Each structure stands twice: as structure tokens, then as C-alpha cells.
Amino acid sequence: MPDISPGAVAAVAAEAASKARERWQGELDVWEKEPGHPVSDVDLLVDDFLRAELYRLDPGAGYLSEETIDDGARLGKSRVWVVDPIDGTRDFIRERTGWCVSVALIDGGQPVIGVLEAPARGERWLAAAGQGATRNGKPIAVSGRTQLTGARVPAHHVPKADADLICVDQPNSIALRIAMVAAGEADILATLRWGHEWDVGAAALIASEAGATVTDALGAPLIFNTHAAEAFGVLVTTPGIHAAAVERLRARAEALVVR
Structure with missing residues (x-):
């Protein structure tokens, strides 16, 4: 397996998110893949970019994305990029901030690197297996809640x-x-x-x-x-x-x- 750093994956996701942000709150081509499931031309643009750049990081990994037809080749690979070019497309096309670029590297059925780039919110979420998770470089942790009522x-x-x-x-x-x-x-x-x-x-x-x-x-x-x-x-x-x-x-x- 190539020695892929979380930072390298984050850099690719950041560049993809920057491309999306340039078009956010601008002119979009929007249609429905199926009723209730909108997609824009930016989803496809970001997907094309991620597919190419992630292949450069790990040419041997498969690719699974919301906007790429799944050909099944990934099933024969232990490492797979799992990507949502724009998660939260509804917020993206409505010019709201609740969207992000999501990139995960899966190895042996489990994520080992995960990045969420949310440029409209000024957020980068990053995790690597066994290394903790951060938002904008600062460690994050769940709350200590122990009662379901009031959660x-x-x-x-x-x-x-x-x-x-x-x-x-x-x-x-x-x-x-x-x-x-x-x-x-x-x-x-x-x-x-x-x-x-x-x-x-x-x-x-x-x-x-x-x-x-x-x-x-x-x-x-x-x-x-x-x-x-x-x-x-x-x-x-x-x-x-x-x-x-x-x-x-x-x-x-x-x-x-x-x-």
C-alpha cells in the first residue's frame, strides 16, 4: 500500500471543495437523478477532479462515488476511495452552508482516513485510524452524556x-x-x-x-x-x-x- 498521509488526502479534498465554493451561490445546472434527488453540474465537476487526483495518490485503490457509475471493480480491491463530491446538495443549490466534500479511504472494509471539507462553514474535519480526529487542526471529542432523555x-x-x-x-x-x-x-x-x-x-x-x-x-x-x-x-x-x-x-x- 502506498504511504498515503491524511494531509495529502485533505489537500485533495480542499482543492475539490475550493472548486465547488467558486460556483456556490452562482449559476448552476440542476436536475433530478430521480424524484427527490437533485444533482448539479458542480457535483460532477468535483467528482471528476477527485477521481483523477485520488488515483494519483493510490493508483491501486478502487473508487466508489455517488456520481460515478459503480462497475464493481472495486470489490476485488482491499483499498477503496469512498467519495461524496458534495454531501448536502440541497443546501448547496439553495445557497446554504450545510454541505461538504466527503472523502474516505477504506482498507479491509474499514475507513482509515476520513476528510470532510466544508468551506462555506470554514471547517476541515480530519481523522486517521488510531490517531484521533480534528476540526481545523484542533482535537475534538464527543460529549459525556449518559442519559438518552435530553440528548x-x-x-x-x-x-x-x-x-x-x-x-x-x-x-x-x-x-x-x-x-x-x-x-x-x-x-x-x-x-x-x-x-x-x-x-x-x-x-x-x-x-x-x-x-x-x-x-x-x-x-x-x-x-x-x-x-x-x-x-x-x-x-x-x-x-x-x-x-x-x-x-x-x-x-x-x-x-x-x-x-
């Missing part, structure tokens, strides 16, 4: 069954919402739907390196570079409330997981 969740509203949780700011990017847990600005992030690996690859490492417990919606470990490139939900919490969160969500998750 902060990045959401505009919550179901009645979760009325004891406290809603805080919700950027459109799920990666940034996970990062909020990593930085102690939220205590729990949960989704109960099938989601793609590129949405959470980098953020999952950032959160776990910051001390969070990161699983799928049923409490099982996340595995990356799978055939479907999907997992059922993601649950990111402070360690002290994870078991309670899994128990609360179990019935809802089990009812929804069957396709």
Missing part, C-alpha cells in the same frame, strides 16, 4: 416517541450531522433507512476517532466496500447512550429493514 439531535423535528430529545441545528449534509456528534455539539444521530456508504464513510471514522459509538440502525458494526454499497441506517452516539438508543429504535428499525 441533542440534529433535526428540525422528531417523532412523538422521541419528544424527550432536543433538536439542534440540522445541516443538509448527513456527514456534517455526524461530525456534530464527534465535536460534542450533538449527542445522537440516527437514520432508519437504507443509505449509501459514501454518505457516511469519512464521517464514521471522524466520529469513532472522537470517541463516538458508530453502528448501523440495529447496532451492528458498519462495513464498507460491500457489494450493494449500502447499510440499513446509521446510529452515532456518545458511548453512554448507545445501548439505550438501539433499544428505543429496535422495533422501528426491524419493521423497516425488510426490502
